[in-house]
Amino acid sequence: MLLLGGAPAQATEEYALLQVAEPFIxxxxxxxxxxxxxxxxxxxxxxxxxKRKTDWFxxxxxxxxxxxxxxxxxxxxxxxxxxxTQLKELAQGDxxxxxxxxxxxxxxxxxxxxxxxxxxxxxxxNLSAELSGAQVLGDYSSSYLVNVKLLSQPFPxxxxxxxxxxxxxxxxxRPRTTLVPPxxxxxxxxxVGLGLxxxxxxxxxxxxxxxxxxxxxxDDNNEEFKEWKAGFAFFF
Amino acid sequence: MEGRLxxxxxxxLCAPCLWSATAVAAEGGAEQQVIQxxxxxxxxxxxxxxxxxxxxxxxxxxxxxxxxxxxxxxxxRIAYHVSEGVFFEASYGRSTTSESSVERVYGGLPALTDSxxxxxxxxxxxxxxxxxxxxxxxxxxxxxxxxxxxxxxGATRFAGDDRFTLNFGAGYRFLATDWLAxxxxxxDHVFDIDVLGYSKTAHNLETTAGLSIFx
Numbered sequence: 334m335l336l337l338g339g340a341p342a343q344a345t346e347e348y349a350l351l352q353v354a355e356p357f358i359x360x361x362x363x364x365x366x367x368x369x370x371x372x373x374x375x376x377x378x379x380x381x382x383x384k385r386k387t388d389w390f391x392x393x394x395x396x397x398x399x400x401x402x403x404x405x406x407x408x409x410x411x412x413x414x415x416x417x418t419q420l421k422e423l424a425q426g427d428x429x430x431x432x433x434x435x436x437x438x439x440x441x442x443x444x445x446x447x448x449x450x451x452x453x454x455x456x457x458x459n460l461s462a463e464l465s466g467a468q469v470l471g472d473y474s475s476s477y478l479v480n481v482k483l484l485s486q487p488f489p490x491x492x493x494x495x496x497x498x499x500x501x502x503x504x505x506x507r508p509r510t511t512l513v514p515p516x517x518x519x520x521x522x523x524x525v526g527l528g529l530x531x532x533x534x535x536x537x538x539x540x541x542x543x544x545x546x547x548x549x550x551x552d553d554n555n556e557e558f559k560e561w562k563a564g565f566a567f568f569f
Numbered sequence: 570m571e572g573r574l575x576x577x578x579x580x581x582l583c584a585p586c587l588w589s590a591t592a593v594a595a596e597g598g599a600e601q602q603v604i605q606x607x608x609x610x611x612x613x614x615x616x617x618x619x620x621x622x623x624x625x626x627x628x629x630x631x632x633x634x635x636x637x638x639x640x641x642x643x644x645x646r647i648a649y650h651v652s653e654g655v656f657f658e659a660s661y662g663r664s665t666t667s668e669s670s671v672e673r674v675y676g677g678l679p680a681l682t683d684s685x686x687x688x689x690x691x692x693x694x695x696x697x698x699x700x701x702x703x704x705x706x707x708x709x710x711x712x713x714x715x716x717x718x719x720x721x722x723g724a725t726r727f728a729g730d731d732r733f734t735l736n737f738g739a740g741y742r743f744l745a746t747d748w749l750a751x752x753x754x755x756x757d758h759v760f761d762i763d764v765l766g767y768s769k770t771a772h773n774l775e776t777t778a779g780l781s782i783f784x
Binding site for chain 2: 348349362363364365366367368382383384385386387388389390391437439445446448468470472475509510511537565
């Protein structure tokens with residue numbers, strides 16, 4: 334009733350309205366487990382959800398108190414229509430059915446440090462395409478590496494899932510200016526690789542991979558490189 | 570005869586009662602209809618809750634480039650907060666370094682070209698809110714704060730070359746509101762350099778202040 338009374342004043346901004354189904358929920362002064370509990374909302378009372386920061390939700394009570402509630406507590410409340418909330422976190426099934434994937438990997442390319450960024454799209458649970466860009470920073474040169482590849486994932490339902498990849502790219506190397514003569518090199522490359530994706534939690538993936546490169550040099554002297562890298566990825 | 574008259578009189582008397590009864594019923598129905606849509610309209614989906622896990626910031630301060638003086642540095646950062654403790658951050662910064670003491674004292678040829686004197690870096694780092702807390706201004710007025718540690722890797726372009734760079738440091742975040750924060754950061758950028766004729770590992774300390782927005 335209090336809430337209905339207060340409704341007209343807040344009519345301009347609409348927030349999700351929830352009814353507390355647990356005996357009580359706790360309002361913290363900040364979005365973290367260490368912030369003190371300063372208020373408790375009893376069962377059957379209504380709260381409005383204003384915003385979210387990571388796993389914490391800022392709520393407003395019927396009498397205007399604002400505080401932060403942990404996701405685990407808010408999950409058990411009901412919507413105004415009397416149904417359970419949809420705050421459940423992403424599960425392993427969502428990992429198997431992901432579409433977009435973005436990640437950041439660090440590693441070693443031909444004994445030099447490498448930082449790489451990639452984005453991928455899955456057409457099918459077993460098959461995806463990726464575009465990546467990397468910078469390789471060695472003692473005698475620095476390179477940019479751009480790759481396009483196709484990944485095959487034979488066991489998409491596994492939590493730790495292996496993949497095989499095949500692709501091509503372009504490697505642009507610039508020797509250090511302190512070296513003589515500093516001559517730039519630009520070569521097309523091809524690579525094969527294998528790796529692992531492991532679902533951590535929510536939308537996070539741990540990824541590690543090994544690739545073998547061959548560069549098609551203009552001077553008919555093809556070179557082979559090894560690349561190891563690992564890092565984090567997000568999926569949507 | 571008498572009976573018929575009585576029925577006629579009674580029905581004449583009762584007609585208004587019936588009228589008012591139906592009117593009340595109709596009014597009741599109308600009232601229910603007024604309340605019902607109001608509740609429906611306030612059903613907002615849980616998915617529509619606005620999340621504020623991204624943070625974009627600009628910063629400025631001093632970068633002490635080893636051998637090349639302490640100079641103004643400006644840059645921008647974007648962070649993604651994964652949980653209440655952990656966040657990822659990507660940074661870009663730029664500074665114009667001054668002459669090294671070797672160039673100043675002995676004169677002669679400058680060690681670097683004008684474009685080589687501009688230092689720019691990027692890095693990606695992992696941060697952890699080590700000491701989250703509240704700063705109390707008065708009895709009923711508090712601000713959320715956090716002391717965080719951060720470390721990562723990236724590249725620095727300086728003296729014509731890109732150098733692999735590790736960075737680590739700590740910072741203090743002061744949230745003026747839920748979406749606006751002030752930062753103070755201290756970082757060490759570590760890279761190998763051989764510009765002055767010999768190779769060495771340079772520690773480049775950076776102190777900055779920044780303003781960030783959560784979205």
